Amino acid sequence: MENIYNLSKGVNWPYALLLLLVTLLGISCKTDIYDEFDQSVNAPLAISTSKDAVVLQESLAASEAVAFNWTTGSNYGTNNSISYTLYLDRQGNNFQNAVATDMGKASFQKKYSVKELNDLLLGLNLMPGVEATLEAKVVSNVSGTDLSDSTITTLKVTPYQPVTTTLFLIGDAAPNDWNADEATPLKLNPSAPGRFTWQGRLKAGEFKFITTKGAFLPSYNKGTSPTQLVYRTADAQPDDKFTITKAGLYAISVNLLDMTVSIVEGSAPPYSELWIVGDATPNGWNIDNPNKLRVDRSNPYVFTYNEVLKAGEFKIPTFTGNGWAGDFYMPLVNNPDLSSTGVQLVRGGTPDLKWKITTPGAYKIKLDLETMKINITPFIPPTQIWLVGDATPNGWDIGNATPLVRDAANPNVFTYTGALKAGEFKFPLQKDFTGDYYMPVTPNEDATSTEMKFVPGGQPDNKWRISADQAGNYKITIDVLHETIQFQKQ
Structure with missing residues (x-):
């Protein structure tokens, strides 16, 4: 034991530990080098595909179409790294217009989704619906040298013609009538190609779908039944349209891949009239003479009340019962913060929950019975409003729009006195076509109109x-x- 102790005492332990650490790191680095640079050093480069042929379908756009796989190839004993580039081109083109993808180092596979591969094939001018042969080539390059290798394989492919990503509603039943420049957009489902939806109010009349604002062709028209679509590309083709016999709220779903459409009439709102009562309102707690909300003529589920309110409370009676015993729209809790949008229908008015105005002033209240949300917003009037349109003195020149005059006694009132030509107009709040506007509630209202609507954007x-x-x-x-x-005509 004494001899062993003396031997250990003579060792420089910090130096020995450092030597051991350097040795281990050297082994590790050598392993990493061989892992990255010296895999299958003398193996030939080879490429293969996960399938021999693919027929692409847009309904499977997000799924995998094919995978290209290749071996590591050789670095010719240099211990240098190998990088790879994948080339795809139509057969017989000698890769003159190939799509090249830099795959980097230690990468041995490239997967394409159906949509990715289809976009690539159309970019190579392959015909939709026609089988063609695609050539694939992978080229390896040994870093720091002129050494390289390549290998080629083929794949049978059939691309498809993708359907439009935009769709619009047009017709005298639609919100903006037959004006193709202002056609109503449907919403595209981002995860389902060719699927569009829209909800809103339709008038009695006809409608169809166009793919591009301002262009009547191509269009999707009524096919052999009210649930079938037909694609129309020429004026000489039949122009059958969908018919709405009863004005109301409708939900429309379109599937351009199977050429079907669903048009479903929505249920009527539970109330056609609503009121507001409370000491915050002009008529106070007088249940026999409450102030009335305004129903939105473009959406009967929406009610608004815009007024100067006092400090106090309010709730919204439906008058489905006798006075205070009737049903009321109320907040979810008593006196919530005005930023809260929750609302509920309280049968019989109990429990008696109310909204509370703590800061008197002008407010805009919007109640949506479809979404069951209420917005209570303090209102500050704009300082300037303009008039723009071909009916106005300066036409559609938004930068030179005609200003209205603000009433000195009432900051909410603006006037214009002057000529109106035959044509259209609206009121922008900024000299910007993408800004906010005051507009008619429905399209093409005339000089008999008495209501307008704030339209953000x-x-x-x-x-x-x-x-x-x-x-x-x-x-x-x-x-x-x-x-x-x-x-007032002068």
């Missing part, structure tokens, strides 16, 4: 339309709080 793009018979000099008065408009 200007969509849907409704406008007033002045006919040749109505053209002349006018005083137009708008109230931006109560959202009213008055035309």
Whole structure:
């Protein structure tokens, strides 16, 4: 034991540990080098595909179409790394217009989804629906040298013609009538190609679908039944349209892959009239004379009340019972923060929950019975509003739009006095076509209109339309709080 102890005492342990660590790191680095640079050093480069042929279908756009696999190839004993490039081209083109993909180092596979491969094939000018042969080549390059290798394989492919990614509603039943420039967009399902949906109010009349704003062709029309679509590309082809016999709310679903359409009439809102009562409102707690909400003529599920409110409470009676014993729309809890959008129908008015205004002033209240949400928003009027449109003195020149005059006594009131030609107009709040507007509630209202609507972002793009018979000099008065408009012909 003494001899062993003396031997150990003579060893420089920090130096020995450092030597051991360097040795281990050297072994590790050598392993990494061989793992990355010296795999199958003398193996030939080879490429293969997971399938011999693929017929692409848009309904499977997100699924895997094919995988290209290749071996490591050789670095010719250099211990240098190998990088790879994959080339795809139509057969017989000698890769002159190939799609090249840099795969980097230590990468031995490239997978393509159906959509990715189809886009690539169309970019190579292969015909949709026609089988063709694709050539694939992988080229290896040994880093720091001129050494390289390549190998080729083939794949039978049949691409498809993808359907449109935009679809619009047009017709006298549609919100913006037959105006192709203002056609109503449907919403594309991002995970399902060719699937579109829309919900809204349709008028009695006809409609069809177009793929591009401003262009009547191509269009999707009614096929052999009200649930079938037909693709129309020429004026000489039949122009059958879908028919709405009863105005109302509708839900439309379109599937362009199986050429079907579903048009479902929605149920009517539970109430066609609503009121507001409470000491925050002008008529207070007088249940026999409450203030009335305004129903949105473009969406009967939506009710609005815009007014100067006092500090106090309010709730929304339906008058389905006798006075206070009736049903009320109320908040989810008593006196919630006004940023809360929750609302409920309380049968019989108990428990008696109310909204509370703590800061008196102008407010805009919007109640949506379809989504069961309420928005209570303090209102500050704009300082400037303009008039733009071909009915106005400066036409559609938004940078030179005609200003309205703000009433010195009432900041919510603006007026325009001057000529209106036959044509259209609306009220922008900025000199910007993508800004906010005051617009008519429904498209093409004329000089008999008495209501208007604040439209953030200007969509849907409704406008007033002045006919040749109505053209002349006018005083137009708008109230931006109560959202009213008055035309007085001079």
